[in-house]
Amino acid sequence: MTGIDDVPRGAPQCRRRLRLTHEHEVLLGAFPEAIALLSALCVLVASLALGLRIQNMRNAARWREQEERWQPLVLGCLAGDAAASEIHAAVGPGERGRFLLYLARLARRVDGPERQMLERLAEPFLEGLARRAGRAIRPEARATALRTLGALGYAAHRDLLRAAVSARAPVVAATATRIVAARGDSDDVRELLRRISEAKPNAADAFPPRSLFFGPRSEPALREVLASRSAVPLSRILAASALLARGGAEAVEVAARVLREESPPFELATHLLGMLAASRDRRHLPAIRPWCACAHPETACAALRALGRLGAREDVPLLAEAAGQPSPWIGLEAARALLALGEEPLLAEWAGGSDARAAIARELLGAPR
Amino acid sequence: MHPPTRSIRPQASPTPPPEGDLLDLPARGSSRGEIADRILHAEDDDLNAALVRHRLEREGFDVRRCGDGESALAEARNASYSLAILDVRMPGLDGFEVLRRLRSSPPGVSLPVLMLTSLDGEPDIAQGFGLGADDYLTKPFSPTELVERVRKLLDRN
Numbered sequence A: 001m002t003g004i005d006d007v008p009r010g011a012p013q014c015r016r017r018l019r020l021t022h023e024h025e026v027l028l029g030a031f032p033e034a035i036a037l038l039s040a041l042c043v044l045v046a047s048l049a050l051g052l053r054i055q056n057m058r059n060a061a062r063w064r065e066q067e068e069r070w071q072p073l074v075l076g077c078l079a080g081d082a083a084a085s086e087i088h089a090a091v092g093p094g095e096r097g098r099f100l101l102y103l104a105r106l107a108r109r110v111d112g113p114e115r116q117m118l119e120r121l122a123e124p125f126l127e128g129l130a131r132r133a134g135r136a137i138r139p140e141a142r143a144t145a146l147r148t149l150g151a152l153g154y155a156a157h158r159d160l161l162r163a164a165v166s167a168r169a170p171v172v173a174a175t176a177t178r179i180v181a182a183r184g185d186s187d188d189v190r191e192l193l194r195r196i197s198e199a200k201p202n203a204a205d206a207f208p209p210r211s212l213f214f215g216p217r218s219e220p221a222l223r224e225v226l227a228s229r230s231a232v233p234l235s236r237i238l239a240a241s242a243l244l245a246r247g248g249a250e251a252v253e254v255a256a257r258v259l260r261e262e263s264p265p266f267e268l269a270t271h272l273l274g275m276l277a278a279s280r281d282r283r284h285l286p287a288i289r290p291w292c293a294c295a296h297p298e299t300a301c302a303a304l305r306a307l308g309r310l311g312a313r314e315d316v317p318l319l320a321e322a323a324g325q326p327s328p329w330i331g332l333e334a335a336r337a338l339l340a341l342g343e344e345p346l347l348a349e350w351a352g353g354s355d356a357r358a359a360i361a362r363e364l365l366g367a368p369r
Numbered sequence B: 001m002h003p004p005t006r007s008i009r010p011q012a013s014p015t016p017p018p019e020g021d022l023l024d025l026p027a028r029g030s031s032r033g034e035i036a037d038r039i040l041h042a043e044d045d046d047l048n049a050a051l052v053r054h055r056l057e058r059e060g061f062d063v064r065r066c067g068d069g070e071s072a073l074a075e076a077r078n079a080s081y082s083l084a085i086l087d088v089r090m091p092g093l094d095g096f097e098v099l100r101r102l103r104s105s106p107p108g109v110s111l112p113v114l115m116l117t118s119l120d121g122e123p124d125i126a127q128g129f130g131l132g133a134d135d136y137l138t139k140p141f142s143p144t145e146l147v148e149r150v151r152k153l154l155d156r157n
Helices: A012-078 A084-089 A093-107 A113-135 A139-152 A158-164 A170-183 A186-199 A216-227 A233-246 A249-261 A266-279 A282-293 A297-310 A313-323 A328-340 A344-351 A356-366 B046-058 B069-078 B095-104 B122-130 B143-156
Strands: B038-042 B062-066 B083-086 B113-117 B135-138
Touching: A012 A084, A012 A093, A012 A113, A012 B046, A084 A113, A093 A113, A093 A139, A093 B046, A113 A139, A113 A158, A113 B143, A139 A158, A139 A170, A158 A170, A158 A186, A170 A186, A170 A216, A186 A216, A186 A233, A216 A233, A216 A249, A233 A249, A233 A266, A249 A266, A249 A282, A266 A282, A266 A297, A282 A297, A282 A313, A297 A313, A297 A328, A313 A328, A313 A344, A328 A344, A328 A356, A344 A356, B038 B046, B038 B069, B046 B062, B046 B143, B062 B069, B069 B083, B069 B095, B083 B095, B083 B143, B095 B113, B095 B122, B113 B122, B113 B143, B122 B135, B135 B143
Parallel strands: B038 B062, B038 B083, B083 B113, B113 B135
Antiparallel strands: none
């Protein structure tokens, strides 16, 4: 290789190029060391990953072995073939947490006398779990303990679970909320809706029906809250959302009555109109029609959507008038409803004109359906 | 006590039957000269399947499990079963689709079907019965109630 001392004088460009070459030499000299360092890091990380993987596999194998040992005993106990004491004897002191998790998985699948039997099986081990649910440092550990308590000892630890709904840690509060909602005891549902309404101004959006599952037992309390004029509007919206998710026919009757007889806030009215639309029951059309003229565009749109689903030819004049509204959202929703009712020729006629409805009609007729 | 049914159901066997082709297995209750009712259970969840299998086998039924809709449909069409228990949410075909296809052509048209699913909304239950289910049980379920429903269905059919 050419060194810097070999560069002839009077050739600055060449010298600069050769100086660069020298810097490259320094870099190249360090390259093997860098490669060696990176390789060592890679080996370290791979070893760590392998070690964790092996540990996970061992844990999974141990848990599988434990569950295979417990399963015949527990299923036999549920069928009345084994005594609870036999099962308690088969659970070592270090296995109790895992055993409770296994029982909780089963408890989420069974109901009736078998569920009660599982709760009796878990009872001797729940005190330690309740302490963990209240005092564990990590919120995730508290949430896991609450989930297991909810599955196996709801009645005995109801106060703890209800209090956890207002916990500071979101994961704990959300877990407790889901447990209480899924259980669906009337008092708890009323209290839960009240707390959510007070705690979160946007609760209706924060707890859409898909993320907050109310159990079948909750329906009477949900209907009661929905029908109550004294309940906080947000509670009623949450109740309406939950009932809409459950698809209860009686709840639709309550929703129609509220729309006919009250002047609910527009957010609640929007939810109720969604319930009526989902019911596909045309008996509720009289409760829907007046809301098409609601001053709040979101509610008016919900009413127009409902008319598009349930309406008939007699609703065409109302929809045609709404299509000419200054609000483009209302106009578009009304035109969509007309299209849903088979009024394509009317839209085609508008599309040829030059008024406000023409653009909407052209857009709808040109869009893929 | 349950009324007598068309199969004799002995007490629980301490060991589960070996896995394999049920056509080759000695039928439960055969010691008294009767053939156990064979039940097809379509369920993708292992723990649910174990719950159902344990209780029904304890009652003397022969249970065959399929983990997805396609295999359940093929099994129901190709082998002889006294009853099918269908979950709805399964990989591939869901339970409603399996039921619809069963009811569309023999031999599944007359096979008694009990839906065992977590879908507990009124529209879901209506859909199940509308497609031709003979009974509908929602999860979480009581295995004792399941046995009663199965017996009633078998007696009726």
